[in-house]
Amino acid sequence: MAVLGLVFAASVLAADISGNWTGNLSLGDNQFSLTYTFKVDGEKLTGSILTPQGEALPLLDGKVDGTKVSFAVKTDIGNGPITFASTGTIKGADEIVLSTKMPDGSEFGGGPVIIRRMK
Secondary structure, X not given: OHHHHHHHHHHHOOOOOOXXXXXXXXXXXXXXXXXXXXXXXXXXXXXXXXXXXXXXXXXXXXXXXXXXXXXXXXXXXXXXXXXXXXXXXXXXXXXXXEEEEOOOOOEHHHOOEEEEEOO
């Protein structure tokens, strides 16, 4: 029973994805590299996304729950501020699959983005 309890407890703890991650976002025929900096404190996720233009967008409402991650970023794309909401699944120690939605619920970037831990 004790071993089973330890296995269960370990499975519900937030994964420590603290550190720098990178991935490529496709927009039409263009690919953009993004760098994510994450800091995990319990279930709270903070950090930023570095855009290709060199702008660091702070993470809002960040959370890690087991192998699930979620956060939002707010930016101005010319027509005023817009918030993008990302959710993802942590796949082992070095990969996260992220899906980012626009305010209307449509997928941003044409589909999930795989980000990998920078070594």
